[in-house]
Structure formats: C-alpha cells, structure tokens
Amino acid sequence: MRKKSAVLLVCLLGVVLSITLLSSSSIAKEKKVFFLTLADLTGPAAGLSTPIDCAVRDYFKSVNEGGGVDGIEIDVIGVDSRYDTARAVSAYKRYRKRPKLLLTMSSSSGMGDAIQPMIERDKSMFLAPGSGERQGHLRRGFCFYGPYQDTFGAAVDWLMEDWKTKGKSGKPVLGYIAFDNAWGHEVMRGGKEYVESKGIKLLPPELFTPGTLKFDVYLTRLAKGGADYIYVEVCDPTPTYITRDAHALGLTKKIQMIHGPWGATKLGIESHPEALEGTVVVSWVLRGPEAEEHPLLRDLAIKHRGSLDYVTTGYTVGVGIAIFFEGALRKALADVGYEKINGQAMYEAYQKITGLENGGISGPCAYGPKSRRGTDTVKFYRIKGGKAVPLSDWTKSPDTISYHKNW
C-alpha cells in the first residue's frame, strides 16, 4: 500500500514538475507581445471564427520563426468564448492587466460592445467583425475590414451597373434577407438610406431566426414583391441554404442572388454547385482559386495545416488581419520602442497604417484617425462551374455610414 502511494506521489510530482517547467520555459522567452482572441470555436459562429483564429496563429507562427517583428515574438492567447458575452468579458478581465497585451479580437460585434467600456478604461483597442457602430462612433474599436453596410452599398452600386448593362429601364427592386439579430439589422443602418438615395425600391427586409433551415416563405414573399436582386447577409452555410431554396423554387432564373462577405464558402459551393451557379459574392478578401493560388496563403496553409483545403474565406480574412497587426506593431515599435509599447501605442499605430498593403489579400488598409474601416474596397466574384471567379478588380465601397444620421 505504502509502495503504491509512493509511486503515485512520484508520478504526481513528475506531472506537476513537467507542467511547471513547460510553462516556465514559455514564460522565460523574452520580448513578447500578446494578441488576445476571444474566438467562438465551439459556438454558433465557430465555422467562421475557427479558420480566422487558425490563420492568425499560423501567420504569427511564421513571423516568430523568422525572428519575430524586430526580434519581438507575437504570442496569441486564444480563449474559446463560445459566442457567449459573459465568457468573453470574463476572459478579457482575466487578461486585461497582462503587460504587453496590445489588442483583443472579438468574434462578434456584441462581444465587442460588451468589452468596449473596459477597453476604453484600459486605453487599449479591439477588433470586431463589421458593425458600422465602430465607424459611427470613433472610439477604440476597429472593424476587421469594411463595415457591413458599406459592403452592402458596394453591392447596390454593382447591381445598378448590372441593371444598365442588361439594358433594362427604370430602377431595379431589391430584396434583403438576413438573421433577425444585431447583425441582420445593422446593415440597414445606413444601407437603407443609401438604397433610397439611389431611387431603388427596397422591399421590407426578410429577417429570420438563426438556425432556420427552410426559406421558401421568405423567398416567395420577396419574389411576389417583384425582387430583381436579393442580397443575403448571413454566414455560410445559411446563404447556401437560402440560394438552394431559391433555386428549387425556380427563382434564381429571374432573380440575381448576391451574397455578403461571409456567404458562399468553398464548402457551400462544393455542396450545392448547381444552385449557386451565377450567384454573385461581394468579398473583402480574395476567394476561390485566386486565394488558393496566392503564394502566402498557399504556403501558410500547406506548412501549418498540411492542405490547401484550409484556404477558406475565414482563413484569408485571418491572414489579412494578422498582416495589418504586424504592420501596426512595426509602427508602434518605431514610435515608442518595446519597453513602452502597450494598447495605447497600438491604438495610435493602427491609425497610422493607412494604405498598408497585405500582399493583395484585400484592398489596402484604410484605418486612420477618422476611419475604423480595415479596408474601403471590395471585390466581386461570380460562382461559375463550382468556383468563385473574379468579376471585378478591387472596387471602392461607398461611405454608407454617413447616410445614417442617428448613430
């Protein structure tokens, strides 16, 4: 019995010692800065957040392997927020006092709103997806890329051109379908006013509960309303399901489906190629074969994930975000040096990287003193033969935020 207890004790001590050594060895590495991600890895937005998180890690790993940024390593602290605000807040409180925590990345705008008061108090900064709120109130929150309403505005500009190209007279009728949540409503703040300013008839938005699987009723209503175009502002697989139902109802022959930046992913296109044929996607970043052929994305995915299959929209978005962070870090280091670098320095640096290129993964950086937009350009793709084929070059998005007066 005593022998058994002694063996158990030795094993326990061994485990404790190895954990201590492992953690101390990682702490012992000097000159690090921290990037906190509150990604939803097991919740409803996991399909989007996980590849973004993977991409950020892969890119920083490559940077660190190459000697870091001016010899400084970027350490990603990843917390699975499960799309739960309380967990995100708890995680932020846990890490907020960590020295050299430069930035917090939230996977939802709601989480960003919840941590914003603390971020303001801590004089730090955060990144969140695409709520126009960031641009409407210039504070310490920055969009990943363009605000959702600007992206929607770009789609409106495109469809007007398309309408003319098709030689049709009058103005087209536009339908809008999205989640009945903050995101779905957000697009209309500025987006609605922009459409009205163009004289286009916007049908009453069709909003549905996240998790809905059949969309016949909403689509039929839009079709009866005379929609010529339907803009789908949700994240895949839902846009694919919506377009699948539109195809089954025979609506895609008459109505042009347009997906927002999180629509028609590789998986969606592969699962319903016929239904998605002809669908237009407004994208912040490269997609399809263009993304797969991009040398950096290709190298990162193969090196760290072992397959090109990982080059998804989320992954591409993540690499772009990481490159902008690296650029801002260089700027902050040049301005204040490693000893003084903190969230405030990073916040100031982000406003000075206007025009920074990320190798063509997206348009040039648009962050600035008066801009919380990561980029102000989009690219259009059309699904053809099961692939996202480029339809345009990088195109400037309109400033729809300025159309909404009640921020």
Place this chain on the structure above:
Amino acid sequence: MRPSGVFDKNYGQDIAIVRTWQHWTVLIFGLILLYAFPFFGSYYLISFVNYLAISVIVALGLQIITGYCGLVSFGQSAFMAVGAYASSILTVRYGISFWVALPLSGVVAGIIGVIGGAPSLRVKGMYLALATIAIHALVIWLIMHLNITGGYKGMFPPSPELGSFAFDTDDRMYYIICTVMVVMTYFARNLVRSSVGRAFIAIRDNDLAAEVMGINLYYHKLLGFFMACFYGGIAGSLWAHLMTVINVEQFTLIHSLEYIGMLIVGGMGSVPGVFFGVIFIRTLNEVVMFTSPFLGQIFSWLGPSPSASLGLSTFGAVLILFLKFEPRGLAHRWEVFKASYRIYPFKIT
C-alpha cells in the same frame, strides 16, 4: 451541521437556520471573509465572485421552481433578461434610481413569469419544459423588436450610484451583488421551511395528493413561478448594471441549460446544492477556458479546436457522470458528510 449529542429541545430550535454557537461563528467568519475579500482578492477573482454570486441568485430561483416545486423551467435566462431590460429601461428611459429599479425589475420579471407559468396549470414534465422554451423564444423576440428595449442594439444601463459615489468597477459592485446574494439566499432558505415551501415540496412529490390535502395548486404553482422569476429578474438587474451593456446574446437558451446543469451537479431541492453546483460549473468553465490556450501550445499540431472543444465536452461529460454516479448531486455528498460528522466516532454503514 451539529456534532454528536446536540439535540433540539423545542420547535424553535428544530426550525432554526442557525442553531448552535459553532454555526454562528462560521456564519460571522464567513461573512467577514466575504466582505473583506476585495481587500486581498485580485480584480479578476473579484469579477469571478460577482459572476458566481449572480449565478447563485438565478439558480436559487430555478431551485425554487424546479428543485422544490418540481416544475421544469428552461426559461430562467429569459426572465433574467426581463429583469435586466426592466432595470435598464427604468434607469435609462425614466431616470429612476438603481436602488428602486432593482426590486422593481424583480417584480416585473415575476409578473411576466406568472403569465409565462400559466401553462403549468395544465401541463407538466416534458410539455411544460417545451412551453418554457417557447416562452424564452417569445421574450427574446419581443426584446429584439420593441423600441423601448433598444431592439437589437441593446441598452447601456448606468452604474449604480449612492450620492456621489459610483459603483462603476467590479470591486465596488461586489458589495451590492454579494449583499443581495446573502439576502436572497436567506430568503430562499427561509422559504423552504415555511408552509409555502412545504406546499411546494408536496406538489413536487405528488400534486394530486397535495391537492387532496387542500393545497391550492394554481396559487402555489404560480407563486413558484413568480418567485423563480423574481430571483431571475433581480439577478438580471445586477448583471445589467455590472456589465453596463446588455443585448439578447447574453440570455440564450444555452445559459438556461447551464443553470439546469448547475442544479443537477449541485443537487435538486437543496439551497447549499445551488452553491455547490454554481461553484463547480463556473470554476470548471474557467479552468477549461484558461487551460485551453496552454493545451493548444503543448499540442499545437492539433490547432485550436481540440482544446477549445474541451469546454462543451467537459460540461457534457460532467453532467453524464453526475447523472450516472451521483444523481442527487454534491448536496447529497454534503448530507452524507454531515451525517457522518453527527454520529462521529461511529461510522455510517
């Protein structure tokens, strides 16, 4: 918890919550420790205790309706949302003080709970559970679509103030939250030994027999819902003014499931069980959340997902293990421990 040889000599002693001088000592020492905690606890730990205390209040409400009255409710987080929004509306739109809005938000949630609990008069078990899920969906939908609630944008309630002193940090809010938790715990403990509490237990054990005994089922079931939702509403108000930003994403069905999970782990029909369940589940959550990055570092070739999925899988595994090996929860272990202490130096066979 009484040592061997200490007996109750009258009815007053039998029903007393605090019975012996040892109880008083532990209680007073515990309260001193609780209120002194911000002086030595880190900011993070203070925030965590705030979160625990709010969860205890919500789970106490659920314990009243589910653990004592036997009516399953999956709508507790919706009633928390009602309290949070009621408090925010009262303070933001009508300029009412937090100190008035706090009890009012409980009352508003209680009234909505009585309306929501009406199906319990006709259905029970699985059907009632489904009805409460529907109520959850309805409440969230209404919050999303009413102008007064700020719709999808949510609301930004202010921090409570007392004169010129603002409770605008976690360590300041700690005193309000912990005081409310202590009061609500005392109230819950007191309730279950009253005639109302005994009526709840009778309804839970056999509602037909309870009715035959003269217990008014309608009244007591609705009272149970009122109390459960009152607790939820109070917790929601505290949550809103602690976070200073609320939106519907903070009150999902998953949160309601977590509270049910806390009761399963802690033990149904026990006030201490609520504390055990809340502390266990919340601490487990935190441990998993903060070991995930570490595991991700060690097993980086697995990517972030395996370590992250620990969160959900451990919660599920813990529930399964408890249902299989300790269906009466940690409260039962506590009872066994108390019993063994009571008959010490003899052993329970």
